[in-house]
Amino acid sequence: MDAPPVQYVTTSDGYNIAFAVSGEGAPLLLMPFHHNHMQRTWGRPGWQTDLAKHFRVIYYDGRGQGLSTRGLPDTTIAEDFRRDLEAVIERVGHERFVLAGYGGFSHVAVRYAVDHPERVHALIAFCTCATFSAWPLAAMLDLARENWDLFLQMELPRHLSPEISDRLLDFFKQASTKDDYVATMRAFSTSDIGDLLPRLRVPTLLLHSQMTHWLSPEEGAKVAATIANARLVFTGGDLDPDYVDGVPAIVDFLQDVLSREGSGTDRQGALSVALSSRQRDVLRLIAEGKTNREIADALVLSERTVERHVADVYAKLDIRNRAEAVGFARDHATVVGALPGGLSQREVEVLRLIAAGRSNPQIADELVISLNTVQRHVSNILGKTGLANRTEAAIYARDRGLL
Numbered sequence: 001m002d003a004p005p006v007q008y009v010t011t012s013d014g015y016n017i018a019f020a021v022s023g024e025g026a027p028l029l030l031m032p033f034h035h036n037h038m039q040r041t042w043g044r045p046g047w048q049t050d051l052a053k054h055f056r057v058i059y060y061d062g063r064g065q066g067l068s069t070r071g072l073p074d075t076t077i078a079e080d081f082r083r084d085l086e087a088v089i090e091r092v093g094h095e096r097f098v099l100a101g102y103g104g105f106s107h108v109a110v111r112y113a114v115d116h117p118e119r120v121h122a123l124i125a126f127c128t129c130a131t132f133s134a135w136p137l138a139a140m141l142d143l144a145r146e147n148w149d150l151f152l153q154m155e156l157p158r159h160l161s162p163e164i165s166d167r168l169l170d171f172f173k174q175a176s177t178k179d180d181y182v183a184t185m186r187a188f189s190t191s192d193i194g195d196l197l198p199r200l201r202v203p204t205l206l207l208h209s210q211m212t213h214w215l216s217p218e219e220g221a222k223v224a225a226t227i228a229n230a231r232l233v234f235t236g237g238d239l240d241p242d243y244v245d246g247v248p249a250i251v252d253f254l255q256d257v258l259s260r261e262g263s264g265t266d267r268q269g270a271l272s273v274a275l276s277s278r279q280r281d282v283l284r285l286i287a288e289g290k291t292n293r294e295i296a297d298a299l300v301l302s303e304r305t306v307e308r309h310v311a312d313v314y315a316k317l318d319i320r321n322r323a324e325a326v327g328f329a330r331d332h333a334t335v336v337g338a339l340p341g342g343l344s345q346r347e348v349e350v351l352r353l354i355a356a357g358r359s360n361p362q363i364a365d366e367l368v369i370s371l372n373t374v375q376r377h378v379s380n381i382l383g384k385t386g387l388a389n390r391t392e393a394a395i396y397a398r399d400r401g402l403l
Contacts, residue, residue, distance in 0.1 A: 017069075022052040023054070024321075025054060026055050035155070035176065054251050058088065063084055066176075070176075098121050101124075107191045121202070121203075131191070204231070205231045205253040209238060209242070285299070300373050343380075
């Protein structure tokens, strides 16, 4: 799998946040780890690469990390990292997604999930605790500030070969500077989500390392006992949860969440409400065998926007690939909402305005799209229906009850 392109989004307070998107399927937003440099970890076995085999993974470097803006002020607070998360969410545009966070970033994730349960399909928390003071803050702050090299040595998992230890130490140093790391940990040091955990209303999976030398497994158990119906899975790993155990646990958890949400006698009606008109257009074109590029051309969208719609359709319909999408469209024709002549919903909107006597500039103004886009839609309408001109288009719309 090729490395995805690095993209940037600017936060509300002016930080440039580097992010990337890879994989296909239900969208999963993976927040940073305490040491994070997405470019240095891509392609190697690990969370990013292995989750992208199952999901559409959105991941990013937080402020002060990796490819994002460095140089954090001493006044940095935990809420600042929520600005990073919200900027990425706004840019990728998914209506609903799985949210995954580690350590201090899991506190940011919990706060977001409590405030926006309608957007968070499920929550995954790695090595989390109710209060961040459960972490050994003396080592994470005082030792890191006074002896950065010794602190990084202590961060190393046990029993690594000298070669791997050197490689991991180099990664730590590339991920963030001493000052940025300390500023991040200081920001999280007073964070407490104990009062929020009972308010979580989204399916939650907790992953915790059995042998971690930073955060006791008992802390994970305390959190699990506070969240209604939370699932706790202990994995290998003495620093972070081991992805070898963790990725299958996430896949199993999300399959169970999707299957339970998809049960019930009125599944088709629920899905009809869940899909937007644009997502129905995308599903219909997938069922016609169109590629993402062809869908983009047909709907006058960017290919990246089509990829986002495909991921949202997969997540909402509990399907994993295009073959299942075709099967669903075949079995649920009313959900797909096939329109006359193979027209998209947007093309029907344009056709209705043509029938109402609107000019192309007037249509552009009413639909808030460019004149070139309108012209392309008109051309698509005439081509799909075999009509010769706008007069015939108006008659076509009237005869098919589109007015």
